[in-house]
Amino acid sequence: MYNDKVMKSALESMMFVWGEPLKVKxxxxxxxxxxxxxxxxxxxxxxxxxxxxxGIRIREVDGAFQFVTHAENEIFIEKLCTPVKVKKLSQAALEVLAIIAYRQPVTKGEIDSIRGIKSERVIDGLMSKDLVDVAGRSEGVGRPLLYKTTGEFLKKFGFASIKDLPDITEFDDIEEYDEETPHEQLSINFEGDADSEDK
Structure with a gap:
């Protein structure tokens, strides 16, 4: 077995080459x-x-680790790199994403019921961005698809795991949160660089 110094060096090299979050396994x-x-x-x-x-930090993402840039260096990175338009999520997409994040696994019918409007196209858009994925099928009538957030969601919003989501004790009462509803919190995080720490 290798000593700790050798293994740490190897982990650094692997993270650098791998690019994506490197699973502990x-x-x-x-x-x-x-x-x-x-x-x-x-x-x-x-x-x-x-x-x-x-200027380089290590971030944990759902049981895996990757190199990221230090958040405070974002201004320098922006000046260095060619400006790229960051696509922001629409209000509808943020609403659906918040519902899925806090209620997962959840069916489209449940999402529609909470929003009071059909969400199929919004869900498709979130899936195309790899923020949402199918988690299986419900045991309910018709066995509708269940939706969950993805590892890409955790990476985009800077969460190590789904447990890092802001604590909302009663999701049905989220309208009572005037300043910090779940979708507003997601919006704040999404606007940052996906490769920056704590975004």
Whole structure:
């Protein structure tokens, strides 16, 4: 078995080459090491990069890890890179995404019932952006499709897991939240760069 220094170095190289979030399971197989040991090494690296104030940070995404740019450096990255228009989600898309995020797995009928309007085209749009996916079928009448958020959703909004969503104890009462409804919170996060930390 390799020592910690060698494995940390290997994890850095793998994250750099892989590009996408690197799963602990996959990294452990490459290193022929225990998954818990590898995850602890990922977390150690994450802390080290943050403590050193480096421009590159390590972010956890649904049990995987990837390199991201430090959020405070966004202004410099924007100046360096050719401006690219960031497509923002429409109000309808944010509403549907919030419902799915907080109620998942959820059927289209349930989404329509909450919104009071058909949501099929909006769901299709979210699926084309890889923010929403099919989670299976309901046991209800007609066995309608169930929808859930994806790993791409977590990456876009800067969540390590779905448990990081803002706590809403009663989803049916979200209209009472005048300043911070779930879709408004998602809107704030979505407007940032998908490759920046804490966006």
């Amino acid at each position: 996959d990294a452990a197989e490459v290193l022929d090491a225990d998954k818990k040991v590898v995850k602890d090494l990922f977390l150690d690296l994450q802390r080290e990069y943050a403590m050193m104030g480096r």
